[in-house]
Amino acid sequence: MREENSEVGMDFRGTVTFPLFVHAVLLLLGLWGCLAIYNATVYSNAPFHFALRQFIWLIIGFACMFCASKIPFSQYMKHAPWLAAAFFIPLVLVLFLGVRINGMRGWYAFGSVFIQPSEMAKPFYILVLCWISSLSAGSLKKFMLLMMMALVWLLPVAAQPDFGTVIIYVFGMLAVYLISGGSYLMLVFPFLAAIPASIWVILEKPYVLMRLKGFIDPMADPTGSGWHIMQFHYTLARGGFFGVNWGNCLWANSYLPLSYSDSAFASLTEAIGFIGVLPVIFGFSLFAYVGYRLAERADSDFRRLFICSMTAMITFQAFVHISVNVGLMPPTGITLPMFSYGGSSLVSTMLGAGIILSAAKKEPENGHGRDQASGLMN
Amino acid sequence: MFKNRNKIIIAVFIAWACLITFRLFNYTVYSRDHYLEEGNRHALRSGIIPAARGKILDRNGQVLAWTQRYNDLVVETYPGICLANTAVIKELQGKIKGLSPDKEKEKYIKRNLLPSEIYALKDYLSRYQGIRIVPRLERRYVDYPEVRKILGTVDSYEERDYGVVRIFGVSGTERKYDQHLKGMDGEYEVMQDRNRNWIPGTWKLKTEMRPGDDIRLESSLEEIISRDRKTDEGRKL
Numbered sequence: 001m002r003e004e005n006s007e008v009g010m011d012f013r014g015t016v017t018f019p020l021f022v023h024a025v026l027l028l029l030g031l032w033g034c035l036a037i038y039n040a041t042v043y044s045n046a047p048f049h050f051a052l053r054q055f056i057w058l059i060i061g062f063a064c065m066f067c068a069s070k071i072p073f074s075q076y077m078k079h080a081p082w083l084a085a086a087f088f089i090p091l092v093l094v095l096f097l098g099v100r101i102n103g104m105r106g107w108y109a110f111g112s113v114f115i116q117p118s119e120m121a122k123p124f125y126i127l128v129l130c131w132i133s134s135l136s137a138g139s140l141k142k143f144m145l146l147m148m149m150a151l152v153w154l155l156p157v158a159a160q161p162d163f164g165t166v167i168i169y170v171f172g173m174l175a176v177y178l179i180s181g182g183s184y185l186m187l188v189f190p191f192l193a194a195i196p197a198s199i200w201v202i203l204e205k206p207y208v209l210m211r212l213k214g215f216i217d218p219m220a221d222p223t224g225s226g227w228h229i230m231q232f233h234y235t236l237a238r239g240g241f242f243g244v245n246w247g248n249c250l251w252a253n254s255y256l257p258l259s260y261s262d263s264a265f266a267s268l269t270e271a272i273g274f275i276g277v278l279p280v281i282f283g284f285s286l287f288a289y290v291g292y293r294l295a296e297r298a299d300s301d302f303r304r305l306f307i308c309s310m311t312a313m314i315t316f317q318a319f320v321h322i323s324v325n326v327g328l329m330p331p332t333g334i335t336l337p338m339f340s341y342g343g344s345s346l347v348s349t350m351l352g353a354g355i356i357l358s359a360a361k362k363e364p365e366n367g368h369g370r371d372q373a374s375g376l377m378n
Numbered sequence: 379m380f381k382n383r384n385k386i387i388i389a390v391f392i393a394w395a396c397l398i399t400f401r402l403f404n405y406t407v408y409s410r411d412h413y414l415e416e417g418n419r420h421a422l423r424s425g426i427i428p429a430a431r432g433k434i435l436d437r438n439g440q441v442l443a444w445t446q447r448y449n450d451l452v453v454e455t456y457p458g459i460c461l462a463n464t465a466v467i468k469e470l471q472g473k474i475k476g477l478s479p480d481k482e483k484e485k486y487i488k489r490n491l492l493p494s495e496i497y498a499l500k501d502y503l504s505r506y507q508g509i510r511i512v513p514r515l516e517r518r519y520v521d522y523p524e525v526r527k528i529l530g531t532v533d534s535y536e537e538r539d540y541g542v543v544r545i546f547g548v549s550g551t552e553r554k555y556d557q558h559l560k561g562m563d564g565e566y567e568v569m570q571d572r573n574r575n576w577i578p579g580t581w582k583l584k585t586e587m588r589p590g591d592d593i594r595l596e597s598s599l600e601e602i603i604s605r606d607r608k609t610d611e612g613r614k615l
Binding site: 239278295 | 381383384385387388391392394395397398399401402403405406407409410412413414416417420421569571577578579580
């Protein structure tokens with residue numbers, strides 16, 4: 001084991017290795033997440049309901065991560081289109097067979113278990129984008145192919161409608177393009193395309209404009225559009241430097257909408273304060289750095305691209321969630337990976353981490369991956 | 379190329395983390411007091427616990443005047459957040475007999491709710507802020523006109539900020555002993571959610587309510603009646 005890990009490139013005094021470190025950090029974050037969910041629902045009729053379910057998902061997530069990390073990455077590379085198709089089809093079918101929750105038709109219901117395909121598909125979306133990127137060397141061609149593939153995936157997500165996940169998917173595409181050496185100039189086009197798309201969304205979905213107005217001046221309508229923003233401010237203030245302690249989060253339980261998912265960070269801040277949530281911010285930054293170090297030592301461009309893009313997507317999602325909760329961005333409905341309640345998100349994050357670990361391992365030369373990856377980073 | 383691009387992304391994330399930390403420090407430490415005060419101002423509501431007006435008793439302890447509490451259902455219909463719509467009002471009218479529009483038709487009122495009717499309203503109250511149960515105090519007297527002359531009358535006014543009705547003496551014993559009878563209102567503080575529902579566990583008593591003192595007259599009920607009749611006869615003669 002040590003021999004294998006030392007190949008990855010980092011060995012902390014010969015005992016703690018990167019994969020072990022990733023497992024430990026994710027386990028700690030997951031358990032902390034369960035505690036945060038209990039804390040956010042402590043005043044409800046069943047305070048252990050969500051936390052217990054999250055704990056079960058954490059165990060399932062660990063099993064998925066372990067299995068995903070054991071499968072050779074060359075297999076992921078070889079079967080990338082088929083894996084992506086296997087996760088894309090449920091994304092389309094959910095529009096017809098799924099159940100509607102909070103105005104979004106994005107879940108499959110199996111009794112009391114709900115599966116969100118747009119969350120589960122994230123690692124395979126990145127995988128297929130990396131595969132597309134490996135097919136073409138030219139910047140424009142690569143950009144067009146990535147754009148088209150991203151659009152195909154974005155349409156069913158937008159139709160649910162789940163605009164929070166759309167943002168994450170768009171970032172995933174941009175991350176793959178940029179890390180694989182794409183031209184900055186090409187980024188002008190998606191930004192130009194975003195202008196009419198934004199106007200359409202604002203006209204079609206008035207609540208988006210309301211959210212923006214509430215973000216710019218929350219005090220103009222403190223009980224309406226500004227409510228969510230104001231409650232974030234008050235919840236963080238109540239937490240203070242040391243927090244009010246677990247189980248005492250009156251504000252998060254009473255005022256914060258979805259304190260166990262969309263407002264998980266603010267809810268956590270109320271409990272453990274500034275000093276308690278600093279490790280969360282530091283933890284996600286460290287996760288990004290670990291991804292960077294793992295990628296540096298990976299033995300092909302395809303692997304590097306996947307590790308970096310997947311890590312960037314998870315970190316981006318975490319930072320968007322935290323930014324919304326600290327009032328840097330308008331509410332988006334994006335959850336905090338590993339902390340927010342939701343089995344699909346948890347399993348998807350751990351599955352992604354498992355594939356990252358698989359990509360970081362050195363494999364005996366079989367030529368396939370290297371052939372595909374040639375010319376990837378132009 | 380890869381290394382440079384990846385470094386840029388890591389640098390962006392680190393800068394983002396610093397910005398988040400700075401912002402978080404502002405809310406949790408630097409400007410904390412300001413936001414705490416503002417939050418409390420929006421969430422905390424003061425309320426009055428109206429003091430029960432004292433009874434008026436005769437020399438033998440028989441109650442001549444007392445205060446009775448009733449609960450009325452008020453359904454606001456002006457436009458706003460979470461107000462009951464026509465369908466909900468119809469649904470309510472099916473459950474609460476006698477719920478009808480007031481004179482200005484701005485609200486629907488049903489006076490003197492029964493305990494079973496209050497129970498039936500449980501779910502509606504937490505869902506619509508326009509549906510409220512308003513307590514009402516009414517002064518009641520023994521049914522003797524002779525006694526009413528002595529006891530006098532009361533009037534009432536509504537303190538809109540607190541939604542309570544205050545009773546005060548206008549004439550007779552009610553006015554003479556108003557200071558003793560009225561007692562002292564209590565005051566409480568409670569956190570309310572967006573729909574003005576009380577948040578469980580946040581109710582705090584600020585000032586204890588002191589009920590009004592009971593007043594005992596020097597005459598008995600019979601004496602008051604006979605004295606009044608004699609006076610009337612004297613007047614006739």
